[in-house]
Amino acid sequence: MVVGDIATGVDVAVIGGGPGGYVAAIRAAQTGKEVLLVEREALGGVCLNVGCIPSKALISVASLYHRLQGEAERGLVVDGARVDLEKLQAWKRGVVERLTGGVAQLCKGNDILVAMGTATFTGPNQIIVETAGGAEHYKFDQAIIATGSRPIELPAFPFDGRRILSSTDALALTELPEHLLVIGGGYIGLELGTVYAKLGSRVTVVEMMDQILPGSDPDLVQVVARKLRRLGVEVHLRTRAEGFEDDGRVARVRLTREAAGGKEETFTVEADRVLVSVGRRPNSESLGLDRAGVQVDERGFIPVDEQMRTNVPHIFAIGDVVGGAMLAHAASHEGIVAAEVIAGEPAAFEPAAIPAVIFTDPEIASVGLTEAQAEVQGYEVLVGRFPFAASGRALTTGESEGFVKVVADAASHVVLGVHIVGAGASDLISEGVLAVEMAARLEDLALTIHPHPTLPEAIMEAAEAALGRAIHVLLPKKR
Numbered sequence: 001m002v003v004g005d006i007a008t009g010v011d012v013a014v015i016g017g018g019p020g021g022y023v024a025a026i027r028a029a030q031t032g033k034e035v036l037l038v039e040r041e042a043l044g045g046v047c048l049n050v051g052c053i054p055s056k057a058l059i060s061v062a063s064l065y066h067r068l069q070g071e072a073e074r075g076l077v078v079d080g081a082r083v084d085l086e087k088l089q090a091w092k093r094g095v096v097e098r099l100t101g102g103v104a105q106l107c108k109g110n111d112i113l114v115a116m117g118t119a120t121f122t123g124p125n126q127i128i129v130e131t132a133g134g135a136e137h138y139k140f141d142q143a144i145i146a147t148g149s150r151p152i153e154l155p156a157f158p159f160d161g162r163r164i165l166s167s168t169d170a171l172a173l174t175e176l177p178e179h180l181l182v183i184g185g186g187y188i189g190l191e192l193g194t195v196y197a198k199l200g201s202r203v204t205v206v207e208m209m210d211q212i213l214p215g216s217d218p219d220l221v222q223v224v225a226r227k228l229r230r231l232g233v234e235v236h237l238r239t240r241a242e243g244f245e246d247d248g249r250v251a252r253v254r255l256t257r258e259a260a261g262g263k264e265e266t267f268t269v270e271a272d273r274v275l276v277s278v279g280r281r282p283n284s285e286s287l288g289l290d291r292a293g294v295q296v297d298e299r300g301f302i303p304v305d306e307q308m309r310t311n312v313p314h315i316f317a318i319g320d321v322v323g324g325a326m327l328a329h330a331a332s333h334e335g336i337v338a339a340e341v342i343a344g345e346p347a348a349f350e351p352a353a354i355p356a357v358i359f360t361d362p363e364i365a366s367v368g369l370t371e372a373q374a375e376v377q378g379y380e381v382l383v384g385r386f387p388f389a390a391s392g393r394a395l396t397t398g399e400s401e402g403f404v405k406v407v408a409d410a411a412s413h414v415v416l417g418v419h420i421v422g423a424g425a426s427d428l429i430s431e432g433v434l435a436v437e438m439a440a441r442l443e444d445l446a447l448t449i450h451p452h453p454t455l456p457e458a459i460m461e462a463a464e465a466a467l468g469r470a471i472h473v474l475l476p477k478k479r
Contacts, residue, residue, distance in 0.1 A: 006137065010036040012342060013127060013140035015119045015287070018045020019328040020319030021146030022103050024335030028144075029110040031343035036138055037112050038119040038129050044100040045148055047328040050168040053099060055188075057092040058171065058195050059359050066198035066231075067398075074398055083199055085174050092171075121292035124312060142314045142342045145294075145302060146335065147287065149280035149320035156243040157183065157276050163251050164244075165275045167192060173273075177201045181253055181271035183241045185212035187358040189277035190224070194361050197231045204234045204269055206241050206255060213358065217370045220421040223402050224360045231361075242266070244274065282321045299323070306348040308338040316342070325354045353417075353436045357426040362402045365429035368417030368436040371407050380410040382442070384466025386458045388422045390473055393453040399423035404462040406432075406442070413441040413467075424455050431459055442466050 014025040017039030025037040042049045061083070068078045107114050115138075117131035127143070129136045151166045153159055161169045170192045178201065182193040185207030197203040205212065205228075212228075212235060213221050228235060239257035246252075250270045259265045282300045289296060295311045296302050301323035308316045316338040319331030333349065340347035358364040374381045387403040388394035402422025408415050418432025435445060445463035450456050464470045 007126060007139040008036075008137065009139045010034050010113065011141050012036070012339075013038065013119075013138055013143045014146060015127070015143065016040075016045065016146035016148055016283075016319070016321075017043045017103070017114075018146060018148050018319065018331065019047045020148070020331030020335040021045065021144070022107065023332040024144050024146060024318060024339045025112050026106055026110050027336050027339035028342060029112050031339065031345075033339075033342065035110075035112045036115060036140070037107060038115045038117065038127070040116075040118050042100055043103045043107070043114070044096075046150075048099050048103070049096055050171055052328055054092050054096055054171045055167075055191055055195075056359060057095050058088070059191060061088055061091075062195040062198040063361065071398070083176075085176060085199075089172065089174055119287070121288040121294075124292045124315070143292075143316065144308075144335070144338050144342075145284075145287065145310075145315065145317040145321060146319050146331070147283040147321050148331075149282050149326060151277070152279045152281050154183070154241070154276055154278060157241065157274065159276070163246055163272075163274060165273055167275070167277055170196075170273075170275045177271075177273040179204070179250075179271040180273045180275060181251075181269055182206065182275045182277060184277040184279070185209070185214070185235065185237075186277060186279070187213060187360070189275060190228075190360050191358070192275060192277070193233060194228070194231065197228075197233050198361075202232065204236070204271065206236050206239045208238065208240055210237055212237070213360075213364070216358070216364060217366065217372075217405070217419050219405065220364050220366070220402075220419055223362060223421045224358075224364065227361050227401065280320065280326060282323070284321055297323075306350055307341045308334050308349060309341070325356070327354065327356065330354050351437065352439070353433065355429050355433045357429065359426065362399070362422045363425035364419075364421050365425035365432075366417070366419045367429055367433045368415070369407060370417055370419060371405070374407055374409075374416050379416065381416070382408045382410045382413070382466045384408075384442070384462040384464065384470070386461035386465055386470070386473060388455070388458060390461075391453075391455060391458050393455050393457070394423070396453070397423065404428075404458040406445070406459070406462040406466050408442050408463075408466055413443060415440050415442060415445065415463075418459065420458075422455075422458075428456055428459065431456060 011033040012028045013036045014021050025035050029035045115129045117129040119127045159166045180201050182189040182205045193203045242254040244251040244253040256266045284300045302317040318334035320326040337347045337349045353368040355367040384406045389400045394400040405419045407417040415435045442463045450460045
C-alpha cells in the first residue's frame with residue numbers, strides 16, 4: 001500500500017459495503033477489474049448489521065414466543081416460557097457476525113481491496129479514505145457510490161439511544177420496554193412495534209396518515225390492523241407527535257390529532273421508550289460530490305439513468321442513495337447492473353416490478369400493480385382472491401389469516417400484480433414476481449400444478465378465481 005499523497009490506482013472504487021456495494025464490488029471483480037471497496041463501519045451495511053437481518057432475527061423469536069402462549073388449543077402446552085433479552089441479543093449478534101464474516105471472505109476470495117474508513121471525493125477520479133491508520137489516497141477509472149441511507153431524525157425528538165430511539169437502537173435493547181411509543185406507522189415501526197408487543201410490552205403507534213402502512217393495499221392492511229388490535233397495540237391515525245418532556249422516569253409525548261368537525265385536539269401519552277421511525281434520508285452530503293461534479297436533487301438523492309450512471313459518465317450510484325425502491329434486493333441488482341456496464345456489457349436496470357415485503361404479523365408481500373393502481377392506469381381488471389382459511393396447509397399450521405389477491409388485465413389476462421397477506425407471504429411472493437416479470441397470464445398460474453397441501457396452492461386458486469372457475473371457494477352465482 002502506498003500512503004501519503006501518492007495515490008494507489010484501481011479500476012473501480014466502490015464506496016459503501018452494503019448489499020448494493022459489496023455485490024457490485026464482487027461482480028466487478030468477476031469481470032476482471034481491480035476493485036477497491038470502502039466501508040465506513042461494517043461490511044454488509046445497514047441491512048446485515050442493523051436492519052434486515054437483525055430485525056428478522058428478533059421477529060422470528062418474538063413470533064415463536066407469542067405462538068407458544070396460544071398453542072394449548074392444538075395440544076401443545078408450554079409452561080414457564082420466557083425470553084432472555086441478553087441471550088437473544090447475543091444470538092442475534094452471532095447471526096450478523098456469521099453473515100458479515102461471509103461477506104469478508106467473499107471479498108477476499110475475489111481479490112477485492114477493502115479499506116475500512118470514510119471516503120471523500122477530492123476530484124472526479126480520486127478519493128481520500130480516512131482510516132484508523134491515517135489517510136489513504138486512491139485514483140480510479142470508474143466509481144460506484146453505494147452509501148445508503150440513515151433514519152430521519154425529528155428535531156423535536158433527537159435520538160439519544162436511551163429514551164428516544166432510532167431503529168438501530170430499538171434492535172439492541174437488552175431490557176423490555178414497559179411502554180413503547182412508536183412514531184411512524186410504516187413498515188419499520190410496525191415490524192419493531194410488533195416484536196415488543198409479542199414479547200410483552202405495551203405498544204402505541206402514532207401515524208400522521210389515515211392508515212398504517214401508507215401506500216399499501218388497504219385490503220391487506222386491514223388484516224394486519226386486526227391482528228395489532230388483538231395484540232393490544234393501540235394505533236392513533238391522523239395524529240402528529242409534537243414534542244416531549246422527560247421527567248427521568250418516562251417521556252410525556254404531546255400528540256395532536258384530527259377531531260370531529262375538522263378540529264384538532266391535543267393529548268399526552270407517557271412511555272419509557274419512544275421509537276422514531278418516519279423514513280430514511282440518503283447518505284450523500286459528506287462525500288464531496290461537488291468536487292467530483294456529481295449532482296444531487298433537493299432531497300439529497302443522486303439522479304441516475306437506467307445504467308445507474310450519474311451526470312458524470314464514469315461515476316455510478318446505486319441503492320438507497322438514489323431513492324426509488326429503498327430495498328436491499330433492489331440495491332443488489334442495481335450494483336450488478338453498474339458493474340456490468342463498467343465491464344462493457346449491455347446491462348440496464350429495467351425490472352417489470354420490484355417486490356416489497358413487510359414482516360408484520362401477518363406478513364405482507366406485494367409485486368406489481370394493485371387493483372386501484374391498475375384502474376388508474378386505464379386497465380379493466382380481473383381480480384381473484386383466495387383466503388388462507390380455505391387452505392388445508394394453512395389450517396394445519398394454525399395460521400390461516402389473510403389471502404392471496406391476483407390482479408390481471410381483463411382483455412389479455414396478463415398478470416399485473418400479486419398481493420399476499422398471511423403467514424409465509426415473504427416466501428410465497430417470488431412466484432408472483434416471476435409471473436409479473438415474464439408477463440404471465442392467469443392461465444399460466446392456474447394450469448401450473450402446485451403440490452398439495454402447500455401454501456402456494458393459494459396463488460393457483462386465486463388465478464382460477466379471477467378466471468371464474470375456482471374450485472375451493474364459492475363463486476358468485478350467474479344470473
